[in-house]
Amino acid sequence: MPTLELKYKELESCDVLVAGGGSAGVAAAVSSARSGAKTILIEKATFLGGMATGALVTPMMKNALDAKNILTKGLFLEVCERLIKSGGGATFKDGNPGWFNPEIYKWVLDEMCTEAGVRLMFDCQIVSVLVENKSLKKVFFINKGGCFSVSAKEFIDTTGDGDLISLSGISYESGEKNKRQAMSLRFMMAGVETKILGKWLQENDKNGDSPVYLLDSGDVLLSTAFTYEKDWTLKPFFEKALENNDLKKEDAAYFQIFSVPGSPGLIAFNCPRITPKDKDLDPLNNENTSWLLTEGRQMIKRISNFCKKYLPGFQNSYICQIAPCIGVRESRRLIGQYVLTADDVLSGKKFEDSVASSNWPIDIHPSKLNEKGQLRHPKNGDYYQIPLRSLLPKENEIKNLIVAGRCLSATFEAQGSARIQANCWSMGEAAGLLATKRVKSNLGIC
Numbered sequence: 001m002p003t004l005e006l007k008y009k010e011l012e013s014c015d016v017l018v019a020g021g022g023s024a025g026v027a028a029a030v031s032s033a034r035s036g037a038k039t040i041l042i043e044k045a046t047f048l049g050g051m052a053t054g055a056l057v058t059p060m061m062k063n064a065l066d067a068k069n070i071l072t073k074g075l076f077l078e079v080c081e082r083l084i085k086s087g088g089g090a091t092f093k094d095g096n097p098g099w100f101n102p103e104i105y106k107w108v109l110d111e112m113c114t115e116a117g118v119r120l121m122f123d124c125q126i127v128s129v130l131v132e133n134k135s136l137k138k139v140f141f142i143n144k145g146g147c148f149s150v151s152a153k154e155f156i157d158t159t160g161d162g163d164l165i166s167l168s169g170i171s172y173e174s175g176e177k178n179k180r181q182a183m184s185l186r187f188m189m190a191g192v193e194t195k196i197l198g199k200w201l202q203e204n205d206k207n208g209d210s211p212v213y214l215l216d217s218g219d220v221l222l223s224t225a226f227t228y229e230k231d232w233t234l235k236p237f238f239e240k241a242l243e244n245n246d247l248k249k250e251d252a253a254y255f256q257i258f259s260v261p262g263s264p265g266l267i268a269f270n271c272p273r274i275t276p277k278d279k280d281l282d283p284l285n286n287e288n289t290s291w292l293l294t295e296g297r298q299m300i301k302r303i304s305n306f307c308k309k310y311l312p313g314f315q316n317s318y319i320c321q322i323a324p325c326i327g328v329r330e331s332r333r334l335i336g337q338y339v340l341t342a343d344d345v346l347s348g349k350k351f352e353d354s355v356a357s358s359n360w361p362i363d364i365h366p367s368k369l370n371e372k373g374q375l376r377h378p379k380n381g382d383y384y385q386i387p388l389r390s391l392l393p394k395e396n397e398i399k400n401l402i403v404a405g406r407c408l409s410a411t412f413e414a415q416g417s418a419r420i421q422a423n424c425w426s427m428g429e430a431a432g433l434l435a436t437k438r439v440k441s442n443l444g445i446c
């Protein structure tokens, strides 16, 4: 019997190895490289952005006390400004600068990384690590050229799914008892008459659930939604489509759309949310995710047909993109030096070693069709912080690993708030700075 023997060729070594180039990974790599470390970012996709680009998660949710008091600054604001300058970004009327076009975002992130001197390695999946004396030594990955390794002094896990955490054998959790966050398969439609849709929403919106904002550029920024729990402006269309069997119950359980700046006629869907009646889907289980992809595409077929048949402005629209990646809200979470809790979020807890500030609610999407989600806000006018210790493995575990992004050390519920993109940018930025600081202090440079 032939045996499968993988021979890994050592490619090179660096100071800081960033695993995964989503929001947290790009922030980590840019801050590490800008602060003087030789930085390599390894990414399994063929583009940066992770959920933001690959799962079409646009826009970034608002993280601000009010229009003037934005809680995330630093690299997050820089990338929003770069998006606006590139024609693929905009600030909404509530002051949120995080509206963007996911395709333009890809090259904006490339530019930020290459200008900072980050070496980008796309299309490389990390599959293993070498640990010696409680230190990570190298990561092993595969690409079309074969099997390779890269050594580093410091490692940052920004894989979203905590792949380095798991491969290193350190403590983590995923889900909670029988609870999981639902996954979604997002998509976009082009050819929508957004002016017609915007006008209809403005004329019919009684609850303020469908904001519309006309930019000087002529862009129409708008969003609206439908769920069974609320009296949404779009409700009559959904009632009719359900009555006519044009939609199934699960298709209408969560519907949300946003227009996309600099992209006339383009609408991004934050749905379908794939929620079976009777089972929890695990983002780490390939049988589950494979089923989800085919089911998700069938739901997209029905939802897009519904839009064309019922919604104002959609008559000549068409699907232009289905996300290449599944939208995963939560999978592995580090159990680190501090585990952020729901109580910290809701009580507005502050920390001396804070790396991010946020007032985003605990936002849990139920994984089963008939379950209720959660939307629980921090105290009015207040915000909580994420401590650096929530990015660090326990002291008796790996010494040179930092974790940032949605796989931070938080309970299931607290992660439901901390996971938004703005916070991932802050965590990544802090992780990159700390990694460089450790490299320099080990070399005796201050």
Ligand SMILES: Cc1cc2nc3c(=O)[nH]c(=O)nc-3n(C[C@H](O)[C@H](O)[C@H](O)COP(=O)(O)OP(=O)(O)OC[C@H]3O[C@@H](n4cnc5c(N)ncnc54)[C@H](O)[C@@H]3O)c2cc1C
Pocket (backbone or CB within 6 Å): 019, 020, 021, 022, 023, 024, 025, 042, 043, 044, 045, 048, 049, 050, 051, 052, 055, 057, 058, 059, 060, 061, 124, 125, 126, 127, 158, 159, 160, 161, 163, 183, 184, 186, 270, 326, 327, 328, 329, 404, 405, 406, 407, 419, 420, 421, 422, 424
């Ligand atoms: C459906 C959905 C809706 C959401 N809505 C919003 C919203 O409206 N606003 C908001 O701000 N946030 C929203 N979020 C949350 C937010 O988008 C994510 O939590 C955030 O983008 C995660 O960023 P990250 O950098 O931690 O991880 P990711 O974006 O997941 O990035 C991880 C990266 O690591 C790479 N990777 C993974 N494993 C490996 C490996 N083994 N080797 C190499 N590379 C690897 C991946 O390809 C990816 O590029 C939503 C999320 C989902 C799923």
